[in-house]
Amino acid sequence: MPPVPRWSWFSALLMGALCACGAPAPSGDTPALSARLQAAREAILADTCFRERPDGAGCEWGEFAYDPGAFTMRHDSGEAILVIDDFPSLPPRALRYQNRLRGYFRVDGQGRLAPVPFSWRLPATLLRTLQSFATPDFVPAEHLRTLAVPLRETYPVQAAQSAGHGSFVFSLLVETNPHQPLVLLDTLSFTAFAPEEFCDGSGTPESLERLRAKASVVAEELRGLMAAQGVRYVNLSSGVTLDSVRQDWSASCQGPLPGDGVLRGKLGAYAPIYAALFHTPGVFTAQSAIDAADPEDNPFDFASEAFPNRLRVGFFTVLESGLDAEGRGAHEGLGGWPGRANVDLYVNTGVLPQRPFEYNRTPLLQVDAFGMDLLPITRATTSWVAPLALSRFIHARSAHFAGQEMSDALIRQVLGRMLPPRCEDLPGGVCLYQDPLLHGQTEGVRLGYRPREYTAP
Known part of the structure; x- marks a missing residue:
């Protein structure tokens, strides 16, 4: 019998993907998908070289360049999510969803947002497997979970490459919002795009004006990117404070640490960027909250009329909240972090x-390292719940205001739906404690891509 061509199994997977012309919400495994999974599983288990040689020496590798022109979604809402986070590279899990990536950007030394050229170098079988499920029709990770363990055991080094703050945030958004395109933007930090201006320790008005001018360029670029890429939602699981500016100076600059007055001037120079993030018409931003004590040292973390399109998100962690779909219930004892201010x-x-890390039947889920299964998170942080709040906003917008163009007025209406004034025991009567996962208030559940309750493998 002649040898099987090395790409034959991948061709079968790809043909199955291209011929999958299903409805918006797949009902589950089909004979065609089962055959594709079986072929992929056999190929993974046959890739013994990487099992025997974790460093991959002498094994078959492949390289695949990220191409934003390959973006293709059969069910595209036309309202993209901009994820601003730590993206020094694209993690392996992003290859599984590369057809949903409208772009990958970074701010250059002139303050311009430029596309980042990037290629994945991965074991060839892993690369082919991930590519085969990056299809116009969304394939939920839970439908692929038979591949999760074989992939993890065969390619542990590559699984570890999906670690990272930005990659984790990506993992919390991508499955929960299956009809939203994604735009990734690497960290917005003066140390990255304005190191000379930032490290000027003189503190003169002229030096701070140069820093603010660079921030103004970035802000205009952000607005242009949002318009060009159809961004209507932003996830910001980060921020800047006096402490972070102090740390950035110590890590990136020479000379003695300037006084707090100078550092506050550098912190304040970020203002144009945060105005773009929190007050661009028709764009909503979910921001991870922090335990901030002083508005002077944390100017972008307190409530402000200047930031009407921003929602600060905290968390509580209970197995049974007892809250109804509007957030009504017994709030005493739910706690929550950080403080209500x-x-x-x-x-x-x-x-x-x-x-x-015991979890209930509707826990916060993240996609695994290769996009082949969903798993409950472990330690909670506000970085991980900002994506949940954003997903709830998208759900409320899509479920109750479909067909209406995003605007500042619509953002107010959606927030009113998310935070109804029906809890007399809470400040202002606003139901600020919510349990959206308990009530299936995400697009992944509403559209039928996954059940409300989680079933472990």
Whole structure:
């Protein structure tokens, strides 16, 4: 019998993907998908070289360049999510969803947002497998979970490459919002795009004006990117404070640390960027809340009329919240972090914060390292719940205001739906404690891509 061509199994997978012309919400496994999974599983298990040689020496490797022109979604809402986070590279899990990536950007030394050229170099079988499920029709990760363990055991080094703050945030958004394109933007930091201006320790008005001028260029670029890429939602699981500016100076600059007055001037120079993020018409931003004590040292973390399109997100962690779909219930004892002065909305993770991280039937889920299964998170942080709040906003917008163009007025209406004034025991009567996962208030559930309750492998 002649040898099987090395790409034959991948061709079968790809043909199955291209011929999958299903409805918006797949009902589950089909004979065609089962055959594709079986072919992929056999190829993975046959890739013994990487099992025997974790460093991959002498094994078959492949390289695949990210191409934003390959963006293709059969069910595209036309309203993209901009994820601003730590993206020094594209993690392997992003290859599985590369057809949903409208772009990958970074700010250059002139303050311009430029596309980042990038190629994945991965074991060839892993690369082919991930590519084969990056199809116009969305394939939920839970339908692929038979591949999760074989992939993880065969390619542990590559699984570890999906670690990272930005990659984790990506993993919380991509499956929950299956009809939203994604735009990735690497960290917005003066140390990255304005190191000379930032490290000027003189503190003169002229030096701070140069820094603010660079920030103004970035802000205009951000607005242009949002318009060009159809961005209507922003996830910001980060921020800048006096402490972070102090740390950035110590890590990136020479000479003695300037006084707090100079550092506050550098912090304030970020203002044009945050105005673009929190007050661009028709664009909503979910921001991870922090435990901020002083508005002077944390100017972008307190409530402000200058930031009407921003929602600060905190969390609570209980197995049974008892809250109804509007957030009504017994709120005493739910706790929440950080304090209420820093939070507009608390959401429940459904996962206890101590080992063994017990979880309920509707926990906050992340996609695994290769996009082949969903798993409950472990330790809760506001970085991980900002994506949940954003997903709830998208759900409320899509479920109750479909067909209406995004605008500042619509953002107010959606927030009113998310935070109804029906809780007399809470400040202002606003139901700021919510358990959206308990009530299936995400697009992945509403559209039928996954059940409300989680079933472990």
